[in-house]
Amino acid sequence: xxxxxxxxxxxxxxxxxxxxxxxxxxxxxxxxxxxxxxxxxxxxxxxxxxxxxxxxxxxxxxxxxxxxxxxxxxxxxxxxxxxxxxxxxxxxxxxxxxxxxxxxxxxxxxxxxxxxxxxxxxxxxxxxxxxxxxxxxxxxxxxxxxxxxxxxxxxxxxxxxxxxxxxxxxxxxxxxxxxxxxxxxxxxxxxxxxxxx
Amino acid sequence: xxxxxxxxxxxxxxxxxxxxxxxxxxxxxxxxxxxxxxxxxxxxxxxxxxxxxxxxxxxxxxxxxxxxxxxxxxxxxxxxxxxxxxxxxxxxxxxxxxxxxxxxxxxxxxxxxxxxxxxxxxxxxxxxxxxxxxxxxxxxxxxxxxxxxxxxxxxxxxxxxxxxxxxxxxxxxxxxxxxxxxxxxxxxxxxxxxxxxxxxxxxxxxxxxxxxxxxxxxxxxxxxxxxxxxxxxxxxxxxxxxxxxxxxxxxxxxxxxxxxxxxxxxxxx
Numbered sequence: 001x002x003x004x005x006x007x008x009x010x011x012x013x014x015x016x017x018x019x020x021x022x023x024x025x026x027x028x029x030x031x032x033x034x035x036x037x038x039x040x041x042x043x044x045x046x047x048x049x050x051x052x053x054x055x056x057x058x059x060x061x062x063x064x065x066x067x068x069x070x071x072x073x074x075x076x077x078x079x080x081x082x083x084x085x086x087x088x089x090x091x092x093x094x095x096x097x098x099x100x101x102x103x104x105x106x107x108x109x110x111x112x113x114x115x116x117x118x119x120x121x122x123x124x125x126x127x128x129x130x131x132x133x134x135x136x137x138x139x140x141x142x143x144x145x146x147x148x149x150x151x152x153x154x155x156x157x158x159x160x161x162x163x164x165x166x167x168x169x170x171x172x173x174x175x176x177x178x179x180x181x182x183x184x185x186x187x188x189x190x191x192x193x194x195x196x197x
Numbered sequence: 198x199x200x201x202x203x204x205x206x207x208x209x210x211x212x213x214x215x216x217x218x219x220x221x222x223x224x225x226x227x228x229x230x231x232x233x234x235x236x237x238x239x240x241x242x243x244x245x246x247x248x249x250x251x252x253x254x255x256x257x258x259x260x261x262x263x264x265x266x267x268x269x270x271x272x273x274x275x276x277x278x279x280x281x282x283x284x285x286x287x288x289x290x291x292x293x294x295x296x297x298x299x300x301x302x303x304x305x306x307x308x309x310x311x312x313x314x315x316x317x318x319x320x321x322x323x324x325x326x327x328x329x330x331x332x333x334x335x336x337x338x339x340x341x342x343x344x345x346x347x348x349x350x351x352x353x354x355x356x357x358x359x360x361x362x363x364x365x366x367x368x369x370x371x372x373x374x375x376x377x378x379x380x381x382x383x384x385x386x387x388x389x390x391x392x393x394x395x396x397x398x399x400x401x402x403x404x405x406x407x408x409x410x411x412x413x414x415x416x417x418x419x420x421x422x423x424x425x426x427x428x429x430x431x432x433x434x435x436x437x438x439x440x441x442x443x444x445x446x447x448x449x450x451x452x453x454x455x456x457x458x459x460x461x462x463x464x465x466x
Contacts, residue, residue: 067331068336068337070334070335073334073336076336079336082332084332084333085330085331085333086333090225090226092325092326093225093318093319095325096318096321096324097318097321099321099325100321112311112315113228114226114275115225115271154332155325155328156329156331156334157328163325164324164325164328166321
């Protein structure tokens, strides 16, 4: 029973052109219970994880997709004549800022990077890695940007929460000098008390 | 040092904003350059020696101007910011060294915040780059659906391009044996004959395939006459050529006009 359902789920994920979410699976397999589908999916994930085969089942962009094993990338590159995607540093920086800070305006991105980002934003929009989420409710109503599902797919991310964690910004308001100075009068005060006796 | 011949094919590359694409040491902007100078001088980011850093920054700017006149305004804005901070530091706002109680912020504070923030995203960008990238590290099945519905013409077919018609004819031509080219005394076949043949064929059936029309032809004359016949009745809008997909089978069907005529005027021969 689950064995059959597992096989059905496997076929669906295999044929689907984009990552297939559990919700989508549930709507397609309307004759099955959600819990059964989830169980089948989990079994399938476990199967693929143990198999060590050239195909891996990954959770990406909120869905599930079969992909080649990343370790085999060098061999797979030979299969296609198209060059693999390559990012320039400025594109990556802009994309990172948008990914972590979305929704964000162009002015905010440019403040963070210190350079004009118009051309890069246009390219990223064309590549469907970012999208316009709307307009910010401030004077001038600037456009606000966010990342897309394609962005998650490209970087093999489950969702935005699975982005690599940012290093925390250290608090720079308190340089160590001030702490030392705080200690100083206290020592003098106690010393003063001793001499007084 | 500049890289004018960057691969324009690679859209992800930094070919846009080429104005300041001065790859002296691959600085992405003024903040990047400042971070580099801070690191190079091994100074504390929280206590930047503004005078020294500003001087080095301006030296770099000079170098960049020599390489590329259109050094982005962004770099100049930062230069003026640095100079402003430098002059504010020179002003005797607080005479004593231990002025911790002062409300006024260190003039460098905002710049330091920006630098740290920028560094954070610079690192984030590096982290993004090492993720398994689709098309570089991980690959998915490329999906090209085979043409499954080539069997019957359907209504929403696209019109056949003339080029494809010629292509189809060339395929037919290529398939006939070479030795029959010089057949002597073959019977005369006229275009009119073939038009009549095709039309009568279409009386019996709803549609014929392009290849079918040539199936009994053995000579070039016959084939060419047939092809010209197809073009002719197509021009007269007596037949319609349809195709389900590029390079798919070309179907010849009666034009709708023809059918209407036939129904209305029974007495016409």
